[in-house]
Amino acid sequence: MKKILFSFLTITVFFLGTAEARVYKGQKTYVKKCRKCHAGGQELAASKKKKSWKKIMKNKGEGLADIHLEDKKAKKSWKYFESKKYRKYSKHLKDFLVEYAKDSGNVPACN
Numbered sequence: 001m002k003k004i005l006f007s008f009l010t011i012t013v014f015f016l017g018t019a020e021a022r023v024y025k026g027q028k029t030y031v032k033k034c035r036k037c038h039a040g041g042q043e044l045a046a047s048k049k050k051k052s053w054k055k056i057m058k059n060k061g062e063g064l065a066d067i068h069l070e071d072k073k074a075k076k077s078w079k080y081f082e083s084k085k086y087r088k089y090s091k092h093l094k095d096f097l098v099e100y101a102k103d104s105g106n107v108p109a110c111n
């Protein structure tokens with residue numbers, strides 16, 4: 001019984017840990033890749049609801065890439081949005097955006 005409880009706890013901690021790590025990685029990506037054109041990441045995240053972010057970020061962030069690739073003002077971001085790196089990390093970005101979405105109840109921290 002103890003053993004089962006222990007594995008359960010380990011698994012829970014593991015999942016919570018990775019979810020948090022992904023949000024953190026997403027935030028880091030945001031600061032590195034998006035902040036030069038968009039200001040605070042958490043404010044941007046709070047501009048939409050969870051559902052909208054999930055829609056925009058599905059298929060490896062295709063929607064978000066399209067928004068930028070269709071807009072000449074965002075030309076400087078095209079290389080990034082067309083890269084494999086963007087697709088690879090888009091899930092982290094999504095986790096970050098959803099975590100701080102308008103209806104997430106998470107108040108942006110002052111940092």
Ligand code: HEC
Pocket residue numbers: 030033034035036037038064067068071073074075076077093
């Ligand atoms: C080179 C500048 C640039 C970079 C880098 C950039 N964006 Fe954008 N982004 C724009 C422009 C220009 C638009 C077009 C809409 C506008 O005028 O704000 C836009 C639009 C958006 C929109 C749609 C806004 C809306 O209200 O529907 C979102 C969301 C967004 N960007 C998120 C991001 C994220 C996340 C990143 C980083 C992965 C990023 N952007 C990187 C310039 C940039």
